[in-house]
Amino acid sequence: MSAHEHAGQSTTSDQPVSQPGPFTAQGTAAPPRGLNPLQRDYLLKPLEARRVRTLRGMNHLEAFDIRRWLTRIFGFGGWSLETLGLDLVRENPTKTAQGRDAWAVLYRAQVRLTVRDPYGNTLTAFDDAAAGDAILPGLGDAHDMAMKTALSQAVKRCAVNLGDQFGLSLYNGGGHFFNDGDGNRLVWPMVQATMDVHGMAQDVEDRDIQGEQEAA
Numbered sequence: 001m002s003a004h005e006h007a008g009q010s011t012t013s014d015q016p017v018s019q020p021g022p023f024t025a026q027g028t029a030a031p032p033r034g035l036n037p038l039q040r041d042y043l044l045k046p047l048e049a050r051r052v053r054t055l056r057g058m059n060h061l062e063a064f065d066i067r068r069w070l071t072r073i074f075g076f077g078g079w080s081l082e083t084l085g086l087d088l089v090r091e092n093p094t095k096t097a098q099g100r101d102a103w104a105v106l107y108r109a110q111v112r113l114t115v116r117d118p119y120g121n122t123l124t125a126f127d128d129a130a131a132g133d134a135i136l137p138g139l140g141d142a143h144d145m146a147m148k149t150a151l152s153q154a155v156k157r158c159a160v161n162l163g164d165q166f167g168l169s170l171y172n173g174g175g176h177f178f179n180d181g182d183g184n185r186l187v188w189p190m191v192q193a194t195m196d197v198h199g200m201a202q203d204v205e206d207r208d209i210q211g212e213q214e215a216a
Helices: 038-045 063-074 138-161 197-215
Strands: 053-055 059-062 078-097 101-116 122-136 177-179 185-187
Touching: 038 063, 063 101, 063 138, 078 122, 078 138, 101 138, 122 138, 138 197
Parallel strands: none
Antiparallel strands: 053 059, 078 101, 101 122, 177 185
C-alpha cells in the first residue's frame, strides 16, 4: 500500500505519511503535498552569524552557502536551477590596477529557482537576474569569472524569497545581530511565522466533504 491511501491503513512507503484528506471527487485520498514540520522549523530559524560574510561593507551570504542550505533543507533533487538567459553586455581591453594589460568583461544572467516538497510536488519558483563583471589578464578567464559572478548573484536573489536562512534578514540594514540564551550569535529574523496554507486548504475541503456527506 502507498502513503496515498486512507488513514488508518498500514503503509510500506518510505515517504512521510500525511494527515487524512483532502479527497478527490472520486473519493480517493489526494496525494500529500507541502513542507514537513522539520523543513518549516529550519526555514523559520534565525540566520547564524557565522554564515555571514562582509564585502566592501555589505553583509551577504556566499553562493556556495546558499546551495548548501538549499540541499540541507529541501534535499538532493528537491530544488533545481534553470538558466533563462546569459548575455554578454561588454568586452573591452583595459589595464589592471598594476598597469598590466587585461580584459574587462560584463555579463547579465537570468535564472529560475524551483523548489519541490518531499513528495516531488513543485512548491514555488522564483525568477531573478543579476550582472557580473571581471577584469583579468586572460580573456577566457575574464569571461568565465564574469559569467559565474552573474549566475551566482542571480541565484542568491532568487533564494532570498525563501526567507532568513537565505539572507532575507540581511536586507534589514545589513542585519541586526544578537546573542541567544545559549551564546549563539544570530541575525534577528524578518520572518518569524507563516500560515500553513496547505493545511488551511485541507481543513476547508474536509469541512466541505463532511457537509456534503451529512446532507446526503
